[in-house]
Amino acid sequence: MIDHKQSNRAHLQLWREWREQGKPEAKQALIEAYLPLVDYVSGRMSIGLPKTVSREDLASYGVMGLIDATEKFDYERGLQFETYASWRIRGAIIDGLRQGDWVPRSVREKAKKVEEAYQKLEQRYLRSVTDAEMSEYLQITESEFQQMLQDIAITTVCSIDEPIREEEAETRLSLLVDEKATNPESKVNEFFLKETLAKAIERLTEKERIVISLFYYEDLSLSEIAEVMSLSPSRISQLHSKAILRLRGAMGRLKTQLFQET
Template sequence: MTEPKTPHLSNIEKWRKWKTEKDIEAKKQLIEQYLPLVDYVTSRMAIGLPKTVSKDDLYSNGVMGLIDAIEKFDYERGLQFETYASWRIRGGIIDGLRQGDWVPRSVRDKAKRIEEAYQLLEQKYLRSVTDAEISDYLNVSEKEFTGILQEIAVTTICSLEDPIREEESETRLSLLVDEKAKNPDYKVHEFYLKESLVKGIERLTEKERTVVSLFYYEELSLSEIAEVMSLSPSRISQLHSKAILRLRGALAKNKDQLLQNT
């Protein structure tokens, strides 16, 4: 005797049955429906990661992020689930990468030094600083600076998911995704942090802004961006790294100022 087929539910009906009735079958259907999103995010994040990082592991962690998104998403708010889930999937993958400690401490230290250099020099000069000025501050040649950027490139792919401060859970991306209404004090902090992000983007060079826009908003891969801009993939990787390190420095500076004023 064959088992009766599970009825195919409409999308809104799946969400209703899962959220209001805790129907496990509806949840399974939602997971299956959005698994291609995990494939997409995993493929994008795998670009530039060391070959030692298993894509299967990335996918598994991404699925956990998807499940987390389905459990926490409020479908009645009329928001786009794909956008919300993409951040949760990325978060799941990055949590897995952190647990695997895939980036050597020395590489993280180099990234931190450059981030601090951007933060201090751009605060001092009130403008976008050049590679020569950063190299001089770090006491390295411009060629060595370029090599360092290439070395730390893989760390900047995930950097917007990192906490603003090491001891906190608030991430830079949390400034861009409004999951629930926050209290007034939080909204004030959020406003100034978003303002800092906007100012940081304005301080990027034209090429850096283009790379950030194409990668994070148009969702092109680094190799696709290289083709669009007629530059080498390694050059695009360097531009991306510099852009992210500038933004991280700007956000960290703003966060410190807010803490001093509270």
């Protein structure tokens, strides 16, 4: 991946030539300079996806996102291009996957069923529920529940970028990163969002919190996390799925509170 210490100032002349003078060769040079970012993002997103989804396809979608980022980025604002481009690349990959209908309807239905179960049970008990309690609620055995988690692991890869409401484009990520939200209502919503998310993370099991921390904050892959925790990759995948579904359940409760008037 591109060195985070590499400043946009190193490419300032290229940005000026592209944005101010419209030189296509400057744009091409910028795209080529940041191509490793596409490999990094697509590589992380390939974890847990079906084998039918090739990494080359992800990279192709990602390149389109990089091009889009290069065309829209305002270098004069002093922001880090790597961060902005990563969002655009990830979004382009997710759009490409959705258009390809890469998750079967039956798998999505399983994921929704488990998410709703976590939401209802943890709201009832006000704590993290066990696999046994989940299995009893779903009327399946614990081994069947573990297999269900394995089946729906692929649906948790892009969960934070999914729309909050199916009919709209606003995502959970857009609420977490919203630099323009200055009105009081947005600030209140943002406060409750962060508070709910923090409490939901606290209710995760210790292993689930470790997986979330290593994956999303330390940028380790699931296979690397498996080595660190001395667990199998499939077990790490299950822990990741459970954590994400618990968090989605918590965010679902907040969604109902925020939008019940609309």
